[in-house]
Amino acid sequence: MPNNIVFNNVASQLKTQIYGNFGGTATPIATDSNGNVTITATDLDIRNLSGSTDSVTVTAIDFDIRDLSAATDSVTVTAVDFDIRDLSAATDSVTVTAVDFDIRDLSAATDSVTVTAVDFDIRNLSGATDSVIKAGCYFTESNTTLTSISSTGIALTIDNSQHDVYSFYVKNTGSASVSVKLQVSPTNSDDYFLDDSSGEINIPAGEKAILVAQKFLKYTRLYYNPSDTTSIEVYYNAHA
Numbered sequence: 001m002p003n004n005i006v007f008n009n010v011a012s013q014l015k016t017q018i019y020g021n022f023g024g025t026a027t028p029i030a031t032d033s034n035g036n037v038t039i040t041a042t043d044l045d046i047r048n049l050s051g052s053t054d055s056v057t058v059t060a061i062d063f064d065i066r067d068l069s070a071a072t073d074s075v076t077v078t079a080v081d082f083d084i085r086d087l088s089a090a091t092d093s094v095t096v097t098a099v100d101f102d103i104r105d106l107s108a109a110t111d112s113v114t115v116t117a118v119d120f121d122i123r124n125l126s127g128a129t130d131s132v133i134k135a136g137c138y139f140t141e142s143n144t145t146l147t148s149i150s151s152t153g154i155a156l157t158i159d160n161s162q163h164d165v166y167s168f169y170v171k172n173t174g175s176a177s178v179s180v181k182l183q184v185s186p187t188n189s190d191d192y193f194l195d196d197s198s199g200e201i202n203i204p205a206g207e208k209a210i211l212v213a214q215k216f217l218k219y220t221r222l223y224y225n226p227s228d229t230t231s232i233e234v235y236y237n238a239h240a
Contacts, residue, residue: 137239137240138239138240139237139238139239140163140237140238140239141235141236141237141238142156142158142235142236143156143233143234143235143236144156144233144234145231145232145233145234146224146231146232146233146234147231148174148229148230148231149174149178149224149226149229149230149231149232150226150228150229150230151226152223152224152225152226153223153224154183154221154222154223154224155221155222155224155232155234156168156221156222156234156236157188157219157220157221158219158220158221158236158238159188159218159219160216160218160219160220160238161218162240163238163239163240164238164239164240165238165239166212166213166220166236166237166238166239167210167211167212167236167237167238168180168182168210168211168212168220168222168234168235168236169208169209169210169211169234169235169236169237170203170208170209170210170211170222170224170232170233170234170235171207171208171232171233172203172204172205172206172207172208172230172231172232173206173230173231173232173233174205174226174229174230174231174232175205175228175229175230176205176226176227176228176229176230177202177203177204177205177226177227177228177230178202178203178224178225178226178227178230178232179200179201179202179203179224179225179226179227180200180201180203180209180211180222180223180224180225180232181195181196181198181199181200181201181211181222181223182195182196182198182211182213182220182221182222182223183195183196183220183221183222183223184196184213184215184216184217184219184220185217185218185219185221186217186218186219187218187219188219193219193221195223196213196214196215196220197214197215198211198212198213198214203232205230222234
């Protein structure tokens with residue numbers, strides 16, 4: 001208080017009283033027997049927390065804040081037949097729901113493949129019991145036009161190895177006659193070609209003729225020899 005003089009000048013013997021103010025009234029601060037300030041509160045402990053003796057409670061449903069341990073903890077995902085983990089070929093299987101559908105390696109000893117079709121049989125054919133009906137024939141054709149020919153030459157060298165029936169058609173569109181014949185060969189080399197036994201045909205100007213080879217070799221061609229300058233159209237037709 002003002003003008004109050006401390007008469008004891010020995011510092012170690014000095015004492016002081018601490019007051020607090022409550023509702024306008026000066027009230028001494030309470031201490032325990034050791035001089036510690038007394039704080040009154042419900043379940044209030046002011047000190048450093050110890051991991052070995054203290055715990056902090058967080059109120060939540062199934063909620064634990066800490067590092068997870070793979071040895072003691074697990075994470076559960078709620079789902080129907082849903083398990084998050086590494087699959088094991090020894091203990092796990094994957095089920096695919098389908099009608100008559102099984103995903104695995106097929107075994108020739110226990111499995112079979114059924115192909116549904118009308119009058120369709122997948123097996124080796126037997127010459128004794130089976131027959132093949134060919135509906136329609138493979139057809140091929142080639143043609144060329146030679147104008148103003150005045151010397152011998154070759155037209156349409158054909159590989160007829162896959163053709164059952166074939167023929168050459170020649171139309172003389174010029175003003176001079178032309179002689180034509182077929183030549184055959186096992187190769188496409190000029191040195192191997194020889195005249196077919198069907199013979200040579202003379203076609204007058206404006207006329208036409210059909211030539212059919214009598215001998216079969218892989219290649220057939222048309223040889224022509226005009227009597228004078230003329231023009232011809234040559235067609236090859238075949239089917240197999």
